[in-house]
Amino acid sequence: MKKYLFLLILWPVFFSGCPSDSSDSDEVELEFTTEIIFSRGDYNAVGLTFDGLATDSDNNVHIVHESDNLELLYTTNASGEWHTIVIEVAGIEVGKYSSIAVDTQDNLHIAYFANTHYEPLGEDELLTGNLKYATNSSGTWQTFTLATGTGMTPRLCLDGSDNVHIVHSKLGASDLYSILDINYTTNITGTWETTAIKSGTVKGTDASIAVDTNGKIHISCRNEEGTGTSAEGGMGGLRYITNVSGQWTWQDVDTVKTAGHDDDIVIDSGGKIHICYLDKNAGLKYATNLSGSWETVLLDGTQNVGWNTSLKADSNNHVHISYSDPGTVLNPPGNGYLKYITNETGSWDITIVDTENAGYSTGLTVCGDNHVHIAYYVFEAAVVRGELKYATKPTLASP
Template sequence: MKKWIGIIIVLSVVTAFSQAWYIEAVDTLGNVGQYASLAIDAQNRPHIAYFYADSAFLRYATWNGSTWEMENVDRNTGVGGVGLYASLALGPLTQRPQIAYYDMADGALKWAHLNDLDQWEYGVPFVGLDDVGQGCDIAIGVQGSDEIPHFAFYDVTTDYLLYARPLGAAWSRDTVDTMASDQISIALDPSGSPHIAYYANNGTEGFLKYAHLVSGAWVIDTVDYIAANNLGLYPDIVITSNNIPYINFYDSTTNRFKYARWTGSAWTIDVIDNSPGTGMYGAQILGSTYVSYYDMSNADLKYGYSKTYLSWHNESVDTTGDVGQYTSIALTHKKDLVYPHIAYYDVTNGDLKYATRIIKDVLPTVMVAPPKIVRPDSTYIPAVTVLNQGNTVAACSVTCVIKYQGLDVHHSVRMIDPPLNVDEETQITFDPWTVLGYNDAWYNVTFRTWMADDSVPQNDSLRDSVHATNTGIIEALVPLKLDIAVFGKDVVLSLPNATQGEVYLFDVTGSRRITLESGILSAGEHKYSLDKRALPNGVYFVRFSSPVANLTRKAILVR
C-alpha cells in the first residue's frame, strides 16, 4: 500500500522521547526517493518501492539482514517515464512484493510483481484507455490460496476515480466516482472488500471523500467539507477489524494535519498536529495509530502516535536539510515490542532515506537457579537467562536480590560484557547464596536488568519465590522456560509459574481479532488451535500479556 505522503551510510541519531531514531541513506544513486512506499515482511525486513527521477525508472530496495539490495524494476524498455505514484504491498501468503505505478510515457497503469523465480513480471491491466493510473494505490487480498491485487487510480481524461481487480484471466473495472484527483488511498476490510479515501475538487473548494463497496454497489460519503476551503489532500486510509475506517489528511486552508474516524453514525474530525504547515504526505498505520508526515514550515520529517485517537504525541525525526516528503510508515511487531519504520525523500540531497526507532530492551526471562525448593543452611549459585529483544546491540547490569520477610539476605550485581547482539540470549550467574537456617521459610527472588535509555523499563524485573524446607524430596528441577511459540496453526504457551494474563491474536493493522485465553493461567503448557477460528488467510500476531512478561509471535494462517 502506498504510504507517502548498497552500503549503508549512517547520517545521524536523533534523540526523542528518551529514545533515538536511527537514520540512514538507502539509495544515493542520483535523484531518487520520490513516491517512496514501504512495507515490512514477516521477518521484520523493510521493502521500499520508489521513483528514480534522473532516469525516470521504477526502483526497489530491500534489506537482506546485513545490507540493502537495490534494483531497477521497470525501465519501460529504456524509454523511461515509469514509476511515478509507486505503491508497494506484500502478499499476505507469500510475502512477495507487488507494485502499482504510473507509466508516464504511455499514460497507463502498470503492475509489477515478483514471481516464484524471483523475477519481475509486468502487466498493463487496461490497454487502450487514455491516460489512466495517476494516484494509483494497491492493496492485496486473499481468495483461497490466491493473492488478489486491488487497485484504485485516477483517469485524467474523465476526472474519474476507478477501481480494478483481476477476475479470472480478465480484469474487472468500476467507475467509483465522477469527481476525483490523483490523491487516492485504498484498503481492504477483513472480508476483502475495498474502501477508498480520496481528494476531490470542484474548482471552488477541495474536500475529502470516502467510498466503499456494499453488495456490488459503491457507497460514497463526503467525510470533511467546509465551504471555500481546500482540505482532504494526501489522504491515507486504514480499516480496523470491525470495518471502521480511519483517514488522515491535510487541510491546506488551515495548514493542519487532520484525522477522520467513523463513530458508527458520523465522522469525527480531530487534529493530529496543530503546528502550521504540518501534514503533507501524511501516512498512517494502526497498532494503536502511528503517523509520519512532512512539516512544510520547517522542512522536517515528523512522527506522531496516539493510543486514544484524542491525544497525539508528535516529534521531529529528521531535521537535516529539506526532508520528509513522500513519507511512508510501517510497523515491526517483535515479541512484546512494536516500533515504526519510515521511508522518505531527502529533497536537499536527492536521496531515499530510512528511519527506525532505536529500541533498547534487555530483560530477564527465566530463573535458572536457585531451585524452587532449597535446604536450610545450604549454598546455591543464583542464575538467570537474559535476552536482548531490542533492535540494537545493548549492554546492561543485572542484579539478583533475595529477601526474607522483606529484608535483603542476598544482593549481587553483574555486568553483561561483551554487549548482547540483537536477539542474543545469555545466562548470568551471581555470587553464592547461603540459605538461612530456618525451616519452612519462604524467600522472594528478584532479577532485574538496569540500562540507560531503557525503552521498555516495565519488563526489567523477573520475580519468583523459593521454599526452604528440611522435609520431602528436593530435586533440582529444570525450569520450564517462559515462551510462546507458533507451529503452523497451533500455538503453545509455556509457563514456569502460574500468572494472571491473556493470550490473544491481532492482525497486521494492530486490531485484536480473537482472545484465546484470559484469567489465571496455570503453570505448564497451554495449547491453542487456530485452525477452526473464523479468520481469513494472512499474517497475524499472537500475544501473551501478563505482569511477568509480554511476548509476541507471528502466525501465518493458510488453509
C-alpha cells in the same frame, strides 16, 4: 515534450521545499539490497509509485506504478522473476497515485486516478478526473470508474471481510464549495457508494486510510478547511478523521500550518494509530496515540526531507517508514536519496537506502515474515530515464 512533463507532474501544486532542523535520530547502517526491476531505457519513464506496494500470503511482491506513456503498470515477482504488464492505457493520464492491497484470497485491488481534462481557474488550470479501480478477482484484470470528478491521491485498504475502502480528494474548479472535499468510497453494502465527509467543512489533501478490526475507518490528511469557502484558503496542519463513534468526527493532531503533507496512517495490532507526515518548515514528523493522547515528534529534520512517506507496522508493532530526500525537482534541490527510519531497536534509526537519483516516490510494506519491502522511483534527468527500483531487508522480528 511529455517525457519532460512526466517529471514536472510528480509534485502537486502544494509542493515546495522544507528548511533543515535538528533531529534526535541516529544514522545507522542496515542491510538493504536494491535492484532495478523495470526500465524502458533512456527517454522513457516508468516506476512512479505512491503506496503502490503489497505482498501476498506467499510473500510475493506486487507493485503498481505509472509510466509517461499514460499507462497503469503492474510489476510482480510471483512467477519467481520480475514481470511487468500494462493494466490500462486511457485518458490524458491514467494510473496516477495508484494504491494497492491484497485480499485474503491473494486477489489484488487497485485504486488510481485518471486525469481526463483541465478546468480553468483564474489564470491557471486545475486538473479534473475520475476515481478508478482495478482488480483481478475474477481471474482476469477488470477496470471500473467508481466516481467522476474526484479521485485525487486515492488510498485503498481492505477490511477483514475483503470489503474495499478508498479515501480520495475532489479537484476541478466547477464547484469551489466542494473543491478538496474528502470523499470516501466503499463497496461494503454490495454496491459502490461515494460520500463526502462533511462537504464544505472537512477538506483535505494527501489523505490516507486504515480500517480497524471492528470495520471502523481512520483517515489522516492535510487540513485544507476553508479552501473554496474563504479567501484565506486551507488552514494547514495534520488532521485525523474517524467514524468510530458512528458518525464522522475529527481532531487536529498537529496545528502547525506547514504540517500534514504526504501523510500515511497505520493501525497496529493493539488498535493504536501511527501517522507519518511532512512539516515543510521542520522535516519528517510522526504522530501517535500510543499513550492514550496524541503526541508528535520530529524524526528527521534534514532539509527537504520527508516527502512521499509510506508507513507500516511489523508483528511487534514496530514502525517502519520510507520517505524521500528528493533531488533536482525541489527548489532548493535535495540530494535524491531514498531514506528509511524505524524504531525497532527502541530508538529511531535512519538509513540512507539509495543515493542514486532515488526517492522521488516510495511505497513500503512489511510482509508476513517481517521483511521490509520498498518500491521507489529513480530518475536520471540527463537522459530523462525513470525506472522502478526495489529494496528489501529483514527486520529484527524476522525468523
